Amino acid sequence: MTRRYKITLAYDGTNFAGFQVQPNQRTVQSVLEAAVNKMSKNSDYITIYGSGRTDAGVHALGQVVHFDFPHDIPAEGMLKGLNSMLPLDCEVVGCEIVPNDFHARFTTHGKRYMYRVSRGRFTNPFKRFYTGHYKYPLDIEKIKEAMPDLVGTHDFSSFVASGSQTKNHVRTIYEATVREDKENDEIIFEFCGNGFLYNQVRIMVATLLEIGNGKRPVHDFLRLYEVKDRNECRETAPASGLYLKEVYYD
Amino acid sequence: MTRRYKITLAYDGTNFAGFQVQPNQRTVQSVLEAAVNKMSKNSDYITIYGSGRTDAGVHALGQVVHFDFPHDIPAEGMLKGLNSMLPLDCEVVGCEIVPNDFHARFTTHGKRYMYRVSRGRFTNPFKRFYTGHYKYPLDIEKIKEAMPDLVGTHDFSSFVASGSQTKNHVRTIYEATVREDKENDEIIFEFCGNGFLYNQVRIMVATLLEIGNGKRPVHDFLRLYEVKDRNECRETAPASGLYLKEVYYD
Numbered sequence: 001m002t003r004r005y006k007i008t009l010a011y012d013g014t015n016f017a018g019f020q021v022q023p024n025q026r027t028v029q030s031v032l033e034a035a036v037n038k039m040s041k042n043s044d045y046i047t048i049y050g051s052g053r054t055d056a057g058v059h060a061l062g063q064v065v066h067f068d069f070p071h072d073i074p075a076e077g078m079l080k081g082l083n084s085m086l087p088l089d090c091e092v093v094g095c096e097i098v099p100n101d102f103h104a105r106f107t108t109h110g111k112r113y114m115y116r117v118s119r120g121r122f123t124n125p126f127k128r129f130y131t132g133h134y135k136y137p138l139d140i141e142k143i144k145e146a147m148p149d150l151v152g153t154h155d156f157s158s159f160v161a162s163g164s165q166t167k168n169h170v171r172t173i174y175e176a177t178v179r180e181d182k183e184n185d186e187i188i189f190e191f192c193g194n195g196f197l198y199n200q201v202r203i204m205v206a207t208l209l210e211i212g213n214g215k216r217p218v219h220d221f222l223r224l225y226e227v228k229d230r231n232e233c234r235e236t237a238p239a240s241g242l243y244l245k246e247v248y249y250d
Numbered sequence: 251m252t253r254r255y256k257i258t259l260a261y262d263g264t265n266f267a268g269f270q271v272q273p274n275q276r277t278v279q280s281v282l283e284a285a286v287n288k289m290s291k292n293s294d295y296i297t298i299y300g301s302g303r304t305d306a307g308v309h310a311l312g313q314v315v316h317f318d319f320p321h322d323i324p325a326e327g328m329l330k331g332l333n334s335m336l337p338l339d340c341e342v343v344g345c346e347i348v349p350n351d352f353h354a355r356f357t358t359h360g361k362r363y364m365y366r367v368s369r370g371r372f373t374n375p376f377k378r379f380y381t382g383h384y385k386y387p388l389d390i391e392k393i394k395e396a397m398p399d400l401v402g403t404h405d406f407s408s409f410v411a412s413g414s415q416t417k418n419h420v421r422t423i424y425e426a427t428v429r430e431d432k433e434n435d436e437i438i439f440e441f442c443g444n445g446f447l448y449n450q451v452r453i454m455v456a457t458l459l460e461i462g463n464g465k466r467p468v469h470d471f472l473r474l475y476e477v478k479d480r481n482e483c484r485e486t487a488p489a490s491g492l493y494l495k496e497v498y499y500d
Contacts, residue, residue: 010374010375010376011375012375012376012378059376083372088373088375088378089375089378090375091372091373091374091375092372122333122341122342123338123341124260124341125260125261125262125338125339125340125341126260126262126309126380128262128338128339130376
């Protein structure tokens with residue numbers, strides 16, 4: 001009899017080649033599978049299922065994964081055991097035993113992402129891996145005016161990276177906010193939605209910054225939903241500013 | 251005719267083997283000298299003089315250095331030029347042309363250091379290089395009560411690392427504060443003084459944490475000034491939490 005564990009993970013994406021296992025690469029999935037399989041000792045190989053991938057350099061505050069474990073370990077013991085074996089750039093921040101019909105990827109209702117933009121003329125040494133840097137002028141009021149255009153159900157074909165396999169580009173955004181963190185000289189975006197396409201958040205952020213910079217009209221998103229053309233949104237904000245903040249389940 | 255430039259530097263110490271030039275090591279001085287000498291083109295080799303060393307892993311928000319430059323470049327042009335050539339973990343945050351009797355090391359009146367302690371059961375992946383982590387119980391009130399014992403002129407022989415060449419261990423601390431950053435679950439120390447011995451701040455922080463943990467009496471500093479014995483203070487807080495915040499001149 002196996003038990004299903006739901007794990008909430010925080011990781012610094014800087015030194016990972018993304019979430020998903022790849023040959024000869026250090027990924028979040030590979031270091032976590034190594035830790036879980038070390039704990040299970042000599043049982044069959046245990047595979048980790050994530051809520052979705054994150055790219056190289058993208059961070060997580062609340063990535064969720066599940067796996068089936070052959071031994072009876074309390075959730076608290078699993079959390080401590082994994083943290084004692086994981087490298088310091090990946091931390092288990094939550095662990096619970098869940099019913100066997102829970103699935104990290106297929107039973108999620110949505111996700112929340114944060115994007116940190118650092119300002120200033122030059123890259124701050126302490127933020128180079130943890131923000132996207134934008135040194136050009138920005139009118140934050142224009143960005144604030146554009147944000148409501150993102151909320152709702154839209155065809156995001158203009159905002160999907162060319163590598164995406166997904167045919168259906170319609171997604172719903174429940175909440176899209178921007179705020180200035182004046183003390184740290186940052187602009188912080190948050191997006192909560194039922195799902196996001198490959199690179200969608202980073203392309204949306206780059207487009208919002210172009211609106212703030214005056215390169216695009218404030219309500220250009222409304223046009224971009226219609227034209228359905230990635231060539232209209234060529235810029236992608238850097239991976240370093242993106243954080244998977246929360247994954248929602250029932 | 252050379253001009254003397256005073257440069258204020260911020261750097262992420264994680265990937266530097268400290269400030270000072272060492273053979274076959276990446277140091278702050280070596281990357282800065284490389285940039286300055288590239289700007290000076292084919293003149294004699296230009297040496298950088300820092301306000302003092304920082305150890306491997308120690309950060310700076312306001313390290314100060316000076317050098318003499320053979321060409322007439324405005325301070326603003328020097329700042330831009332150096333930042334275009336420096337790696338992203340080192341940034342020039344200030345530049346001015348100063349009289350030839352300014353010396354980054356010999357004319358300083360004091361320094362300010364900050365030390366960030368992160369709390370929590372496990373190391374936060376985003377703080378592993380930027381704080382010292384202390385997971386044991388702490389009574390912050392005890393630490394607050396101890397802080398005034400640090401202010402004033404004392405013999406810090408109990409707080410100097412064995413590698414130090416300095417014979418005179420008397421230093422003056424003008425200000426010593428501690429505050430809780432509850433939002434980020436950190437405890438932040440600041441120390442301002444006329445000068446600090448090798449590892450002094452890190453040994454003082456480790457001792458203050460032992461006071462907060464109840465391993466030492468609150469006013470143990472008064473005894474430690476008298477006994478003048480490093481064996482009484484064996485612990486040294488990690489380099490990753492230490493920041494050289496400001497260097498003072500007239």
